Amino acid sequence: MKKVCVRWMPHLLTVDQKRDRVRCATELLNMFKPHGPKRLSGIVTDDETWFPFFIIPPKSLNRMWVDEQGDRTVELRPGFQCRKRMFTVFFNYSGPLVVDILPKDTTMTATYYVQNVLSQVKSSINEQRPKxxxxxxxxxxxxxxxxxxxxxxxxxxxxxxxxLPHPAYSPDLAPCNFWLFPILKDRLTGRxxxxxxxxxxxxxxxxLTLPDEDY
Incomplete structure (x- = not known):
């Protein structure tokens, strides 16, 4: 016998949600297959995330050797009320397009998203590809x-x-979630x-320091 931790799932998908994932994935594969109607270079992707003013290192980096009488160092984990701000990041195949910071005591709403974020995206796309x-x-x-x-x-x-189609509860299909944000938070950890x-x-x-090939 061995004791293991349970596997944590962010959301247990229903049968209909699983079918929707298959439908969306099939649709995307047909769009971007060789000689298909769409090109990956045309994709712009985005998401929002909270960046604390101090990101503590993960437990794996906080391990230390102590003797039998030694005490472990205490690290206070930031709570819900810690200082943080929401960032919205847009990027495409050539790099970042827009980085928006949600003002303090402001909620991300459709009005804010349209008036403040999408307007920047439009300007950035027009500047990058004026023709x-x-x-x-x-x-x-x-x-x-x-x-x-x-x-x-x-x-x-x-x-x-x-x-583009995006099924519910699928953070693994969003490049910001499974690639960009973990890298940024890892680099800012401890600062x-x-x-x-x-x-x-x-x-x-x-x-800006991420290689073009990564994007």
């Missing part, structure tokens, strides 16, 4: 409230941006910031 309209842009994001709200879908329709400008500068700097 190509946003109608060739393919947006991959999850179905969070601000993303699927009526105001957001209407704004994307006006910009002629096509939204303490006293003002919001400092983690913002550090995050932007780390985004």
């Amino acid at each position: 190509v309209s946003t109608s060739r842009t393919l947006l991959l994001h999850n179905i969070a409230g601000p993303h699927k709200a009526r105001a957001t879908t209407q704004s994307l329709r006006e910009l002629e941006i096509q939204v 303490k910031f006293d003002r919001i400008q400092n983690p913002a500068k550090a995050l932007n700097s780390e985004l």
